[in-house]
Amino acid sequence: MNNKITIRECTENDCTLILEFIKQLAKYENMLDQVTATEEKLKDSLFNKNIAKAIIAEHDGTPCGYALYFYNFSTWHGKPGIYLEDLFVIPEYRSLGIGKSLFTYIAKIAYENNFARFEWVCLDWNTPSIKFYESMGAKAMDEWTTYRLDGDNLKKAGDMYSKL
Numbered sequence: 001m002n003n004k005i006t007i008r009e010c011t012e013n014d015c016t017l018i019l020e021f022i023k024q025l026a027k028y029e030n031m032l033d034q035v036t037a038t039e040e041k042l043k044d045s046l047f048n049k050n051i052a053k054a055i056i057a058e059h060d061g062t063p064c065g066y067a068l069y070f071y072n073f074s075t076w077h078g079k080p081g082i083y084l085e086d087l088f089v090i091p092e093y094r095s096l097g098i099g100k101s102l103f104t105y106i107a108k109i110a111y112e113n114n115f116a117r118f119e120w121v122c123l124d125w126n127t128p129s130i131k132f133y134e135s136m137g138a139k140a141m142d143e144w145t146t147y148r149l150d151g152d153n154l155k156k157a158g159d160m161y162s163k164l
Helices: 012-028 039-049 098-112 127-133 151-163
Strands: 005-009 053-057 060-074 081-087
Touching: 005 098, 012 039, 012 053, 012 060, 012 081, 053 098, 060 151, 081 098, 081 151
Parallel strands: none
Antiparallel strands: 005 053, 053 060, 060 081
């Protein structure tokens, strides 16, 4: 690995930085208005509840990217996996191997722990990321459709349970 690039686990003190990276990623994806995360929510999820994990990439000691992931489970394999929620590198640091370092760091965790898989979603229009993932050997799961319940629809679905 490039000795100018280091990857480290985040600490509680990094929540301000992680939130800034989240906002920069959301801006890139034209979804900044949808960010409701706060430093407090991140601290609670990452450190109090241990729901997710984050790593920080540094180039010559300057934070320049991050990845956030959590564990999932494959019932077919009877083993855990990793779901990559975010991978982001500040634009001026792209093409230096930082994204590859973040990505392979997480792949190494999955491999070394004998996990079943490493998964994520990517926006259809994000051609640079699609090309990067394919260069790493990833294959699109075109036969699967991502579904989501959130906001009022999540509440409605949850409320249905108590009416059964």
